Amino acid sequence: MTDTSNDQPEPFDLKSDDVAARKRADFKRLFPEVFNEDKIDLDQLRRVLGDWVDEGSERFGLTWPGKAACMRVIQAPATGGLRPDRDESVNFDESENVFIEGDNLEVLKLLQKAYFGKIKMIYIDPPYNTGKEFIYPDKYAETLGTYLSYTGQRGDDGRRFSTNSEEDGRLHSNWINMMYPRLYLARNLLKDDGVIFVSIDDNEAANLRQLCDQVFGQENHLVTMYVQVRYPGKTLAEKNDYQKLIEQVLVYTKADFSPKKESEEYKIEKFCWHIDELEEGHVTSIGGRDVEIFKPGQYKITKVPPSTSALKETWATGSVLKVNASGKYFGKNLAPRKSQDGLKVLYKVKGIGEDGLGFRYFTGPQKESATKGKFFSGVPLKRLEQMKTGSARKEKPILNFHNFADAFGNCRHEGAIDFRGGKKPIEFLKTLIRQSLASDEQDIVLDFFAGSASTAHAVFDLNKEDGGNRKFIMVQLPEPVSEEDRQEHFNTISELSRERIRRAASKLAPHAEKGSPSNIDYGFRAFNLSPSSFTSWDAASDIAQDDLLAEIEGHASHTSESATDDDILFELLLKDGFELTTKVEQASVAGGKAYSVADGALLICLERNLTKDIIDALADLAEKEDAARVVCLDAGFQGNDQLKTNAVQTFKSRLGHGEDGSIFRTV
Incomplete structure (x- = not known):
């Protein structure tokens, strides 16, 4: 790179402000996906805003069977919940790292409110579409029901996830239909100065580039990195005419990312x-x-x-x-x-x-x-x-070629876990993280194709190396572990991933896993994608007349019988816009329990048998902590409308109104 610091600035632009151009630029920042060759696709804009239209006339750009319907998939609301799994976690109450087992499409939807515009770096290593991975071939809009059936959480009456192959004639469109909604939702989570790295090989590199151009905007493509992942001659595939040594990493920003560069x-x-x-x-x-x-x-x-x-x-x-x-x-x-x-x-x-x-x-x-x-x-x-x-x-320029052939060749046992399914070496991932997050930044790295959780391991390792405070969110589907990877007792990749994080932490800080004091967070909060803790009425369901009354009575308390207080608590937090690692403290209210969220920003009481004493004690606590909102279970009033009316008046007289009405809510 040539040093340009010697030169004077460009001449001052004396032209008047181009209002239309400025508004167009602002609009493009908000909706890069509706631009084709710098022209606005009005039909796509209508779809993005929820006004449905079919595919219109042909335009330049990547198109494929199912593209228009992808917007329906994106806009369909999430119906599941993330249930905490304390047994699988390490230092649950204190850690700010997160591991989520579940279908990443549903998980990304669930994360939208709490993490919108909060993620600094995303790294994903999606399936390379070789015809072997689970990638939702028939219908890219896999429902929560399908996922629950797949994972054995619901009766086996749903469609199974399966592999993608050329035989059905939609090898590439199936893969793109799987990727498009996930990239779209991922962009929402990025900070304006955030960055996403996507690993790929040449099976789908060309399609992925066009897809990312549509989602992030062509002008936000920063660079394509080329990574040597194997040495010449180190292969048994002599029948191949060409030996592939290089994989690619596409790098996009949401708006204005500036990489952290080394200096000399x-x-x-x-x-x-x-x-x-x-x-x-x-x-x-x-x-x-x-x-x-x-x-x-x-x-x-x-x-x-x-x-x-x-x-x-x-x-x-x-x-x-x-x-x-x-x-x-x-x-x-x-x-x-x-x-x-x-x-x-x-x-x-x-x-x-x-x-x-x-x-x-x-x-x-x-x-x-x-x-x-x-x-x-x-x-x-x-x-x-x-x-x-x-x-x-x-500052030294960042090269767009990296030789990690040795690291890729020797990463199979990293993290004390033997795994061959596309495992990425931590040195490679640390290189990307260094470019994105400074050591003194408490920013989040998201990987929603976590695999064996190499990204989490890399965050741990880099934090120990430079004393950093970076955090991670890992998302992994509970795919069955292949026979060649079944070296231990793990049945699913997500099981393997969690154990890999634990072993990596134990090696880096032998006592951290047991909760000993450490300036680095080596723990994680584990969550599982599950049905919502709240049942919803299905107006379209075919219910026999004789069963209708029983169905109505079953919805008198619309919390699931299997849902614990923890399950309900974290679902409410997430859907109210609080992060999964928000500080929660338990308090006693007249013999019952309440949860103080984010130092009193929100009070939640999940008692199923509310009394006047509990309501008064909850109001006392709300006054003491200057709470902005108070939430109770509607079922806790057990049909006592008088008690509910008195509760509303109690909170109104003692705490007043919030910005959008009474600070007291029921769910």
């Missing part, structure tokens, strides 16, 4: 040139600037020992002509003058540079076949000041 000491070793003006040159005006032109023999360029008073040469070629002010000036104004000024001339252009010289030297082409030249610049004044205090550093 600013050095002056390239400042080793001196220019002598032997005679006066011809003075003219070029491109609005005063320029003195020296012919061969009128100047001399000499290489000298590096010093702060010497100059650095830079070729005006390639990207320098587009991104560097001096390069742009050369390409636009000096390169075309070869026939007019001749070869081997020196241009002294006034008013360019931040090195205090007041001018910049340029050399024109040196031979007839050449079109490019060089420019010479001094050490910027800002750098000179930094050098006096020893703070002069220069």
Whole structure:
């Protein structure tokens, strides 16, 4: 990368504000998915806003069978809940890391309210569509019922997840239909300065690039990284004509991500040139600037020992002509003058540079076949000041090629778990995390195709390495462990994932797993995707007349009989916009229990037999903690309308009204 810090800023834009262009840019930030070739697809905009239309006339862009219906899938509400599993967790009450077992489409929907715009980095390693993975081939809108049937939580009357193959003629469209809703929902979770990394090989790389362009916006594609994952010759597939050594990582931002780059000491070793003006040159005006032109023999360029008073040469070629002010000036104004000024001339252009010289030297082409030249610049004044205090550093560009062949070849046993199903090495993942999250940032890394939880392991390892406080959310479908990976007692990949996190933590901090004090969070809260803790009336269900009364009576208390207080509590938190790791404290209220959420921001009472004493004690607690809202179970009043009416008046008289009405609610 060429150092452009020497150059002055671009000229101030004196044009009046283009209101339409500004509004269009704002609109594109909100809805990048409705733009095709910088034109607004009004039909797609209507779909995004919930006004359904069928596919319209053909336009440029990625299209496939089922594309229009994907928006229905995205907009369909989540119907499940995330139930805490304390037995599978480590340090549940204190940890700010999360592991969720479940179908990631439903989970991403459930996370929308609490985590909208809060995730700094997403890394996913989705199925590469080789025809072997579980990817929902028939209907990309897998329902919660299908998932529950698949995982044995409901009767085996639903469709099973199965593999995708070329035989049904929709190999690629099935895969895209699976990916599109998940990427769309994932974008919602990103911060404006967030970033997503998506690993892929060439089976779907071209389709994924177009898909991400639609979801995130083509202008938000930062780079495609190329990662060497194996060494040449290290394969038994001699029958293949080509050996694939490289995989890709597509990198997109939501709006304005800036990577964390490594820096090095600013050095002056390239400042080793001196220019002598032997005679006066011809003075003219070029491109609005005063320029003195020296012919061969009128100047001399000499290489000298590096010093702060010497100059650095830079070729005006390639990207320098587009991104560097001096390069742009050369390409636009000096390169075309070869026939007019001749070869081997020196241009002294006034008013360019931040090195205090007041001018910049340029050399024109040196031979007839050449079109490019060089420019010479001094050490910027800002750098000179930094050098006096020893703070002069220069950021290093991030390469878009990484050789991790050795790490990929030896990662099978990382985390003390033997797993072959596409396992990613932690050094590779740490490289991506370093680019995204500084050590002092308490930001979240999300991986909703978690696999063996390598990403969680990488977060632990990097936090220990630099004392960071990064957090993670892992989501993994409970896919059966393949026979080749069935080295231990694990039946599903999610079981294996949780154990891998525990073993990684135990190795990095032997006592952390047991809750011993540590400045690094090595725990995690485990959750399982399950039916909602609240039953809902299905108006479309076919209920016999004789069973209707029993069905109505069953909905008098619409909390599920199997739901524990923990299940109900965390479902309410998530659906009210609180994160899964929100601090919750238990309090006693007249012999009952209440939960204080986020230092009193919300009080929840799940008692099934509410009394006046409990209501009064709950009001006392709400006053003490200056609670913004109080929630009780409607079933807790057991049909006592008078008690409920009195409760409303109690909270209204003692606590007043919230922004949207009474602070007291029932569920």
